[in-house]
Amino acid sequence: MRIMVLGGDGYLGWPTAMHLSGRGHTVAVVDNMARRAWDYEFGAESLTPLCSLQERIATWQTLTGRSIAAYIGDLTDYTFFEPAVRDFQPDAIVHYGEQRAAPYSMIDRRHAVFTQVNNIVGTLNVLYAIADHVPDCHLVKLGTMGEYGTPNIDIEEGFITITHNGRTDTLPYPKQPGSFYHLSKVHDSHNIMFCCRIWGIRATDLNQGVVYGVDTEETAIDERLATRFDYDGVFGTVLNRFIVQAVAGLPLTVYGQGGQTRGFLDIRDTLACVELAILNPPDKGEYRVFNQFTEQFNVLELAQAVKAAGEELGMPVMIHNLPNPRVERESHYYNAAHTKLLDLGLKPHYLNETLIDSMFEVVQQHRSRIKEELVMPGVDWRRTHNEVAVTGAPVAA
Amino acid sequence: MRIMVLGGDGYLGWPTAMHLSGRGHTVAVVDNMARRAWDYEFGAESLTPLCSLQERIATWQTLTGRSIAAYIGDLTDYTFFEPAVRDFQPDAIVHYGEQRAAPYSMIDRRHAVFTQVNNIVGTLNVLYAIADHVPDCHLVKLGTMGEYGTPNIDIEEGFITITHNGRTDTLPYPKQPGSFYHLSKVHDSHNIMFCCRIWGIRATDLNQGVVYGVDTEETAIDERLATRFDYDGVFGTVLNRFIVQAVAGLPLTVYGQGGQTRGFLDIRDTLACVELAILNPPDKGEYRVFNQFTEQFNVLELAQAVKAAGEELGMPVMIHNLPNPRVERESHYYNAAHTKLLDLGLKPHYLNETLIDSMFEVVQQHRSRIKEELVMPGVDWRRTHNEVAVTGAPVAA
Numbered sequence: 001m002r003i004m005v006l007g008g009d010g011y012l013g014w015p016t017a018m019h020l021s022g023r024g025h026t027v028a029v030v031d032n033m034a035r036r037a038w039d040y041e042f043g044a045e046s047l048t049p050l051c052s053l054q055e056r057i058a059t060w061q062t063l064t065g066r067s068i069a070a071y072i073g074d075l076t077d078y079t080f081f082e083p084a085v086r087d088f089q090p091d092a093i094v095h096y097g098e099q100r101a102a103p104y105s106m107i108d109r110r111h112a113v114f115t116q117v118n119n120i121v122g123t124l125n126v127l128y129a130i131a132d133h134v135p136d137c138h139l140v141k142l143g144t145m146g147e148y149g150t151p152n153i154d155i156e157e158g159f160i161t162i163t164h165n166g167r168t169d170t171l172p173y174p175k176q177p178g179s180f181y182h183l184s185k186v187h188d189s190h191n192i193m194f195c196c197r198i199w200g201i202r203a204t205d206l207n208q209g210v211v212y213g214v215d216t217e218e219t220a221i222d223e224r225l226a227t228r229f230d231y232d233g234v235f236g237t238v239l240n241r242f243i244v245q246a247v248a249g250l251p252l253t254v255y256g257q258g259g260q261t262r263g264f265l266d267i268r269d270t271l272a273c274v275e276l277a278i279l280n281p282p283d284k285g286e287y288r289v290f291n292q293f294t295e296q297f298n299v300l301e302l303a304q305a306v307k308a309a310g311e312e313l314g315m316p317v318m319i320h321n322l323p324n325p326r327v328e329r330e331s332h333y334y335n336a337a338h339t340k341l342l343d344l345g346l347k348p349h350y351l352n353e354t355l356i357d358s359m360f361e362v363v364q365q366h367r368s369r370i371k372e373e374l375v376m377p378g379v380d381w382r383r384t385h386n387e388v389a390v391t392g393a394p395v396a397a
Numbered sequence: 398m399r400i401m402v403l404g405g406d407g408y409l410g411w412p413t414a415m416h417l418s419g420r421g422h423t424v425a426v427v428d429n430m431a432r433r434a435w436d437y438e439f440g441a442e443s444l445t446p447l448c449s450l451q452e453r454i455a456t457w458q459t460l461t462g463r464s465i466a467a468y469i470g471d472l473t474d475y476t477f478f479e480p481a482v483r484d485f486q487p488d489a490i491v492h493y494g495e496q497r498a499a500p501y502s503m504i505d506r507r508h509a510v511f512t513q514v515n516n517i518v519g520t521l522n523v524l525y526a527i528a529d530h531v532p533d534c535h536l537v538k539l540g541t542m543g544e545y546g547t548p549n550i551d552i553e554e555g556f557i558t559i560t561h562n563g564r565t566d567t568l569p570y571p572k573q574p575g576s577f578y579h580l581s582k583v584h585d586s587h588n589i590m591f592c593c594r595i596w597g598i599r600a601t602d603l604n605q606g607v608v609y610g611v612d613t614e615e616t617a618i619d620e621r622l623a624t625r626f627d628y629d630g631v632f633g634t635v636l637n638r639f640i641v642q643a644v645a646g647l648p649l650t651v652y653g654q655g656g657q658t659r660g661f662l663d664i665r666d667t668l669a670c671v672e673l674a675i676l677n678p679p680d681k682g683e684y685r686v687f688n689q690f691t692e693q694f695n696v697l698e699l700a701q702a703v704k705a706a707g708e709e710l711g712m713p714v715m716i717h718n719l720p721n722p723r724v725e726r727e728s729h730y731y732n733a734a735h736t737k738l739l740d741l742g743l744k745p746h747y748l749n750e751t752l753i754d755s756m757f758e759v760v761q762q763h764r765s766r767i768k769e770e771l772v773m774p775g776v777d778w779r780r781t782h783n784e785v786a787v788t789g790a791p792v793a794a
Contacts, residue, residue: 078506109475109525113518120517120584121510124577128506131781152566153559162550162559162571167730169549174559174568175587180521183591187517187584190572194580198724198778327595333564381595384528 002026003278004090006075006097006126008068009053010035011228012142012211012270013096018218018225019271020094020278021066028069028088029053030081030097035228038104038235042388044374046228047244047366048214059224075122078129085129092138092278093130097122098188102146102179102326103234103379107386112180119184120191127195138281139203140274141192143185145263145293145336147207149176150329155336158205158289173289178328179381189289196287203286204277208270209263209293212239213355214362216268227267229362232374234388239264239302239359241375246310246317247363248370255377256324258300261334263293266349276344291338294348309356325377399423400675401487403472403494403523405465406450407432408625409539409608409667410493415615415622416668417491417675418463425466425485426450427478427494432625435501435632439785441771443625444641444763445611456621472519475526482526489535489675490527494519495581499543499723500631500776502578504783509577516581517588524592535678536600537671538589540582542660542690542733544604546573547726552733555602555686570686575725576778586686593684600683601674605667606660606690609636610752611759613665624664626759629771631785636661636699636756638772643707643714644760645767652774653721655697658731660690663746673741688735691745706753722774 003020007013008029021027031053039045051059057068069088073080075097085093098119099105105115123141130137148155151174161170172193175186195201214229230236231244242252265273273292282288297305303319310317324330342348349355363370378388400417404410405426418424428450436442448456454465466485470477472494482490495516496502502512520538527534545552548571558567569590572583592598611626627633628641639649662670670689679685694702700716707714721727739745746752760767775785 109521112525113521116517116521116584116588117514120513124506124510124513128509128781151568153561153564153568160559160561160571162557162561164550164557164559167550171548171550171571172573174557174571176569177587177591180588180591183584183587186587187513187580190574190580190583191513191577194574194577199781384525384596 001091001278002089004028004030004088004093006030006093006095009033010096011230012267014056015216015219015227015267016094016271016274017068018060019216020275021060021068022064022218023275028071030071030073030075030084032072032074042232042234042374044232044371047231047363047369048226048229050226050228051224056225059222063221075125076118078125081125082129086133090134090137092140093126094274095123095126095139095141098184099181101235102181103377105179105181106379106381107388108384115181116184116187120187123188123191127192127201130201131195131199135200136284138278139192139201140277141188141203141205143189143205143207144182145207145209145291146182147175147177147186147189148173148336149178150332150334151176152333157291157337157340178326193287196285200285202282202284204282205287205289206273206277206292207289209265210237211265211267211270212237212351213267213359215358216271233377234379238299242303242306243359243363244370245375246306246315247360247367248372250372250375251318251320252303252306253320253322253376254299254303255322255326257330258303258321259298259331260328261296261298261332263291263296263336263338264351265292265294266351266355268349269294269346272346273341276341276346280344290340291336292341293338295350296334296336305356309353309360313360322377325380327381398488398675399486401425401427401485401490403427403490403492406430407493408627409664411453412613412616412624412664413491413668413671414465415457416613417672418457418465419461419615420672425468427468427470427472427481429469429471439629439631439771441629441768444628444760444766445623445626447623447625448621453622456619460618472522473515475522478522479526483530487531487534489537490523491671492520492523492536492538496578498632499576499578500774502576503776503778504785505781512578513581513584517584520585520588524589524598527598528592528596532597533681535675536589536598537674538585538600538602540586540602540604541579542604542606542688543579544572544574544583544586545570545733546575547729547731548573549730554688554734554737575723590684593682597682599679599681601679602684602686603670603674603689604686606662607634608662608664608667609634609748610664610756612755613668630774631776635696639700639703640756640760641767642772643703643712644757644764645769647769647772648715648717649700649703650717650719650773651696651700652719652723654727655700655718656695656728657725658693658695658729660688660693660733660735661748662689662691663748663752665746666691666743669743670738673738673743677741687737688733689738690735692747693731693733702753706750706757710757719774722777724778
């Protein structure tokens with residue numbers, strides 16, 4: 001198949017591009033290098049050293065004999081994106097090409113507006129390009145489990161059957177997202193569902209949990225194929241940050257009580273899920289939603305797992321509870337369905353000591369690159385102005 | 398109270414500004430004249446002749462002794478809007494300042510992107526300006542009943558209590574909007590609800606039905622105070638179009654079967670509802686939703702009412718069923734709650750022969766201004782390119 005990976009230079013985009021190329025698909029990546037530029041905004045960088053996209057593609061070609069095409073430009077610029085789609089004629093588009101950090105969207109008004117405009121316009125452009133040039137193309141869109149928030153009832157996969165005053169309908173699951181970023185994904189989901197209805201587009205919305213891990217079958221081939229490992233307060237996700245804190249001898253910073261429960265998955269399962277979605281496309285006009293995670297944990301449980309693994313490796317690890325910079329429930333019911341990808345054949349890599357140990361190994365290998373000043377949260381949800389991008393260093397909440 | 402009316406030069410904004418000024422409030426309007434500019438895009442204009450905003454304000458001052466301030470600029474430009482809010486210090490902001498036509502948003506990609514960016518960014522700017530400068534200010538936001546779509550269960554006012562797998566929660570009512578415009582209102586609603594939660598903003602989301610009528614207590618004072626009457630295929634609403642068609646001797650064009658049921662209200666009730674919301678504000682941090690309509694009709698029923706009234710006035714009136722340019726159910730269950738505004742004291746003006754006759758009178762008075770070529774629908778939901786703005790004349794569906 002011909003597959004276009006939007007955001008194909010990013011944390012998940014690049015491993016996905018290699019994975020699909022390795023399986024024999026014809027792959028093109030589209031990227032505007034925004035993620036690399038955001039690092040400069042904060043004086044941050046990936047813990048793992050990164051080659052340029054051009055070097056990555058050349059290395060992949062040399063080592064595997066397979067080529068990956070690259071279109072460098074911005075999805076919000078239709079004069080760039082439309083000809084790229086017309087030229088490449090994808091059978092599937094995997095859409096990671098969005099601003100994907102909740103704290104980034106909460107820095108201030110400019111970052112909130114940027115996040116929503118960037119994500120919404122990019123996705124509208126993708127929908128129009130599909131309708132106009134590749135109407136049978138399958139859109140595989142990365143959403144987030146954060147679209148649902150933390151309702152007091154079971155979370156279903158995209159839709160819920162409601163009986164009310166004696167009548168019944170199956171309706172989009174109510175959304176209660178917790179940041180301007182998460183809101184942008186909710187807006188995308190509504191827009192995509194509508195376009196499937198009016199134009200007959202086929203789409204899979206992958207409401208993904210928090211991804212951990214950095215090694216995939218393909219990144220492991222050569223260090224020049226490595227993907228990002230973010231641990232800073234803006235782009236770093238929780239497990240990465242905890243392991244960096246443990247290795248740096250810093251306390252693990254749990255936001256609030258740590259009872260916040262979320263869905264998680266291994267990066268290798270992200271690649272497997274995207275591939276399963278592509279190989280099992282929806283019908284024309286069908287909008288379907290898969291909840292893409294394999295296990296639920298709360299933040300304190302993750303901190304305790306990292307503490308145990310660190311101490312096993314001989315590091316003393318402390319856990320600190322910080323005042324929560326986010327506005328979220330710290331103790332709540334959480335039970336989310338996630339059977340549709342298992343039904344398609346997903347074989348999960350569950351989080352275990354071996355995986356945590358391998359992440360410790362990566363972090364220890366690059367220990368000298370840790371910038372401790374970047375780890376603390378610099379963005380407070382209750383403020384409309386956070387100085388993180390003004391000083392170049394995060395401000396403690 | 399100090400009340401700022403965003404979109405205060407528009408169909409509802411101007412009558413609202415006068416109504417609130419007439420009740421003794423200190424009123425400022427904010428407008429960028431976009432609605433007048435869109436007329437030039439299509440070679441259209443209001444059936445009722447309109448004075449400029451400056452002439453309207455001068456006339457109002459002369460006739461009532463009351464002044465209305467005006468800030469002319471674009472809500473999406475924060476360097477304009479922030480100082481306006483800081484300067485005026487509103488106790489309430491009534492937000493009509495959005496692109497409000499579904500067909501306009503469905504013309505093509507540019508109009509879809511414009512509508513969503515314009516509406517979302519404008520509303521984000523309003524939310525930030527309130528949080529930063531007038532944190533106690535009450536946001537009265539115009540939404541639309543179209544956010545809900547046509548579910549097969551009763552529509553509630555913003556939230557629904559769901560019992561699922563033995564647990565219960567009250568959650569945002571699921572949304573199934575039917576155009577990029579209606580989607581923009583859904584996006585706004587999610588953004589506003591979130592800002593109430595994180596910043597303690599108080600907001601009322603008025604999910605309004607289709608408004609009809611052109612005369613209010615204040616517009617009736619002097620013809621220079623008249624508000625718009627749109628009948629074109631892009632901005633005209635259904636009852637207006639039918640009456641213009643009847644007066645012009647054209648068949649009434651019912652889209653499809655005409656079984657599409659919607660909520661409707663008289664323009665005078667819009668003003669009353671907005672005033673009731675302002676006088677009964679929500680608590681700090683509260684996001685509430687009122688369904689703002691007074692009666693449900695389907696499109697065919699309205700056509701039949703106009704036909705009957707026209708024939709009573711001696712005009713032969715035909716009804717034609719057109720292929721539906723929209724993608725919507727033409728026969729469906731529809732039962733939407735609308736008790737919250739009645740509980741606050743709304744006394745509805747129901748649609749009756751007298752009101753329809755008075756609309757006929759307005760149209761007959763301005764009969765020579767009717768441009769017949771503008772009445773037909775020029776925008777087809779199934780197309781990604783509609784030529785309406787290219788040729789200056791609508792293209793038949």
